[in-house]
Structures are given as structure tokens and as C-alpha cells.
Amino acid sequence: MEDLVKGQEIAKQVHMQLQGSEFPVGDGLKDSVAKILECISNAISKLSSSESTGEVCQSPALTAVDSPFSDGRKSEGTGEIRTIVTPKKIGSNKRRKTSDAETRLTETPLDDGHAWRKYGQKEILNSRFPRSYFRCTHKTDQGCQATKQVQRTEGEEPAKYQVTYIGQHTCNNQLKGPRLILDSNSRDSCVLNFQSNYYSPKVEFPFSPLFSSVKHEFKGDTKDAIASHNNKESFRPCDFAGWNDPPAFNSSQTTSMMPSTSGSELGDGISGLYSSAESDQTFDMDIMLSGMFDIDQFDPSEYLNSSK
DNA sequence: TTCATTTGACCGAA
DNA sequence: TTCGGTCAAATGAA
16 A cells, blocks of 8 residues: 555656656656556555445446546546445445435545535544535525535545535536637636626636636635635635645645636645646646536537637 | 625434 | 534624
């Protein structure tokens, strides 16, 4: 197990160096390193789950098939691992009996395309980080019963979060089908045009492809939001859910690619993902977007045909 | 005023 | 009895 973790660390370092390299590096090499990282992460996750109470049943097949990244680039960058938890196993240490629940191990706990409202936070026994509880924003107006729990895992670098989804969304206001317009004239900026019930029609970020699906983090004047994004002094990853682990977030790594407030808690995990975009303007927007929205419902042609 | 988060209290499954 | 999950009052921001 320790060797795996060491190997993962080394692979990550290589990956980061490749991403940030000034010299041209073949995409194949980057992909290979990314795949090595993914394999190690999967192995660690499986080991961890087997060493624990066995509550989490990892499903490698599902990881590949059911992931939004199933086009072959899955997990590259986000390192998301999708797992299914059977109700029976949930009951092993969770009080609530759920008909269905799904657990994901991800570096991007918020970008699932839904609007969530935080309703609780709890210190969990034998866990360094508190668990945050979210429910669908439309629970009151549409009776949507979907909830999710977000808890940072220990000893992960970059920080990873175990996100447990409970219940299905029955609301109609899912944050789907946003329009995203890339300002090709600007190396560091892109224009995001979101057409949803929540967000202002047009939002311009310095570079903030990942924004929150949690209402409060996007509420209000977008300029303020942008300002806060760029204000690294007041910008802390733990502000979102009370995760008091600022050292896990290396702001220096996200200087020009500072994720939005939503992605902020993702810390340096995001920086690795976007470093490729920084060095290459032909970065894959779908990689970034796939974590934000239901990739099934995102029409690339719509995005490509959009104009500023 | 509205709507969000925070947080202590409470409920109930194990 | 413990502790995870939820409620709801307090508080804050816009």
C-alpha cells in the first residue's frame, strides 16, 4: 500500500512536470503517465476499500462505462472514481437506510451540474475532515429528494473528496445545456454564457471553467465573484465547507488558472488539470466541462456555433 | 426582504 | 449509548 502511494506521488510529479514542461512533449506520453496515475489511484482505492469496513464496493467496469469521461479520457485530470454502494453495505456504518446511493471519489466534488444547498456539516468520528450535507435546491419548490454528502478523504494529494449521492433528482432545473463560448483572442480568458435559471446570462471569467453548482457560491454580482476569484489572499479552499486544511491548497499553482469559487476547494488538483490548457490553447474543453454538466446533454455543436 | 450558510440540538438506527 | 443525519433558529449577504 505504501509503495503504491509512493508510486502515485512519483507519477504525479512526472505528470505535473510534463504538463508544465516548456519543451514539446508528445500527447501520447502525457496520456501514458495519466493512465499510470489512474491505475495507481484505482489500485489504492480498491485496497483502501478492502482494508476498511468494506462499505464501498468499487466497480471498475462502471468506472469505465458509466463515467462522464467514458470517451477514453475519463479520470484524466479529475481522477474521478465512480463507485456504487449497495444499500446493504451502506447500512454497515450509515444510519440512514437508502434505496440507492452512489459514491464517487473525485477531486471535483461540486461540479455535477446540479444546484445544491448545504444544510449541515458534521464532524465524523475517526475522520480529520468534517462531512458536509447538501440537498437539492429544489427540494422545497419541486420536492426533489436528491441529497449528497461530501467528505474530504485523508492523506490524498491532491485533495480528493468522497461524494455520496443519495436519491434521484426529480427537479427540472438541473444546470444543463449551458453555452460556453471561448474567447479565442484571449489566452487567459474565456466567456461563459450560461443559460440557466440561476446564473446571469453572460459571465466572463479570467479563467474559471469550473464554477459552483452550489447556489450560494454563485449568487449575486458576478463581478464580485470574479473579484473574489482573483483575490488569492481571501481565497481559501476550506471556505466552502469548512475544510480546515489550507496547506492542501497551493495557490501558487493556480495563478492564471484560478478555478472559480466552486473549484476552489479542489485546490492544486485543478491546477494540474488546467496546466495543459495554459500551455496549449487547443485544450479539450470537454474535459473541463464534463465535470460540470451532464456531458450527455451538452451539445458541442451548440458551443462551437455560438458566437460572442 | 429574501435566501443562503452556519451550527447546536434533536432524532433514530445500529 | 453512540453517532450519523437532519432540523431549524441564528446570522449574514445582497
